[in-house]
Amino acid sequence: AQSVTQPDIHITVSEGASLELRCNYSYGATPYLFWYVQSPGQGLQLLLKYFSGDTLVQGIKGFEAEFKRSQSSFNLRKPSVHWSDAAEYFCAVAISGGYNKLIFGAGTRLAVHP
């Protein structure tokens, strides 16, 4: 069965520091890959997505993610974190060509220290 692993439940960084959130998936082929963010009191907002092509994708709010087929990973990065980035981040995959239901990781809660 397909699965998504986000190894870090909680991460704390200082404002201005760089950030990398890890995501690994288990699936035989290349799925569609997504990162969503949920800020306090808000719904899930799409940060970025990967379907095919260039393995480095740019998203909103200065985020980027890199797809590495050999590692089955889709890690999210940001060079300089802002206090407003404190939120919960979810990696998700969908089976390409299927019904496209999303399979989510457990989420990583990010805290930002001033």
Next chain:
Amino acid sequence: EAGVTQFPSHSVIEKGQTVTLRCDPISGHDNLYWYRRVMGKEIKFLLHFVKESKQDESGMPNNRFLAERTGGTYSTLKVQPAELEDSGVYFCASSQDGRTQYFGPGTRLTVL
């Protein structure tokens, strides 16, 4: 353009009662999905509509859950009778192309 909306934002009910959650997708989106996150767990898929038809309902936990999508527009998810383990946040998402899903703010359901 309005996003996905969900009503109510919060619902607190007693065990055994009935609750109906509503989702209005982005206009023109034929694909509509329901997901649920129970406390401390992953967000889990419940079901997928294409227009008014159920495309995939493999994630529905049991027959206490009934989803409908009248006329291919808004959707409702009814839980009857509600149990304690049904507590969680219910998310709705819609998609135009069946790949990129846009989520609503969620409905937090508490069953006492």
